[in-house]
Amino acid sequence: MIKVSIVGGSGYAGGELLRILLQHPKVSLQQVTSRQFANQPVSLVHPNLRKATDMSFVSPAKLEKCDVLIVALPNGISMSLMNKFKRKAKKIIDLGADFRLHDEGKFTEWYHQKHLSADLLKQFVYGISELHREEIKNSDYVACAGCEATVSILSLFPLVKNNVIESEVIIDAKMSSSQAGMSFSLSSHHPERSGVVRSYMPTGHRHTAEIEQELAGLNVSISATAIDMVRGLLVTIHTRPKEWITEKEIWKVYKSVYRDEPFIRIVKEKSGLYRYPEPKILQGTNYCDIGFELDKHTNRLVVIGAIDNLVKGTAGQAVQALNLMCGWPETTSLTFTGLHPI
């Protein structure tokens, strides 16, 4: 058994890590930290875990040595603590944004602050297994991707790899409330958040930098809209093929890249309610569903991608990387198919 601890275990990503890892046959959960809930039962904060664990949170100051440390802190904190974390565990998986960008200048440009551990940036592998499987297997440090970046990169990767589309890409992202984490503000207050279709970031989304890093050559524009959904993320991506292409050829491009991927599903059905990807049926799963349609009127290729932001977009992605880093089957503890109806 491998001893895994979670820093920031009372948050939404931490809760999903716990749910998945408590069923993992090779993992023994050692410690889960929280400042606010130290010494209180994990199930007090994550009530879905009642009877699944009798663990209590510990203060971050009491963090002991373990085999793998998973860090689920808000953005901007792990970069000041990473050297300390490295003394606690040989392998580290960070869910935040601090170590995703390899270029220090890009971090400053998009996060408007100086990086406090820039010397460590090059040690981290970007955590999307479908793109970096071999590097992750051989790495001790993984930085999981942002959820919006994850679904956008996976949706576009085969098209970029096969040189199918022009460089201009417009991503229309529909965001759920859990993406903001557990801390609350006026914008998450029920009368303000309930029922919204709120354009909250028509330009300037920070995940642009990650997508452009991973899909070199693209010029990415993201517009984000908050909608009335607790979990899930849908992107509708507008692109243009470089040359005339049929839907059948596009399907072949996706299949050639993703045929053997356990968590990528190409959704291309001619009819039916679920003929396009939809986050609702992905809740709790590690799948990324991808569909597409050619608009012959304007020669536009519309790509649609959906994930659960808290699973494929963060905790599931982290466990997928953990499985690779430890030499276990990549799908271990990630085979939940979701619920229907839900």
Ligand SMILES: NC(=O)c1ccc[n+]([C@@H]2O[C@H](COP(=O)([O-])OP(=O)(O)OC[C@H]3O[C@@H](n4cnc5c(N)ncnc54)[C@H](OP(=O)(O)O)[C@@H]3O)[C@@H](O)[C@H]2O)c1
């Ligand atoms: N939510 C998503 O959909 C999503 C998707 C992709 C990636 N992520 C990434 O995952 C990370 C966690 O996100 P989240 O949504 O789970 O956030 P969250 O719900 O706000 O949880 C943050 C956790 O960190 C702890 N914490 C906060 N400040 C701390 C500090 N200074 N020192 C020690 N612990 C501290 C909090 O507990 P205490 O205050 O009790 O210590 C809590 O357990 C973020 O970096 C985020 O970018 C999240």
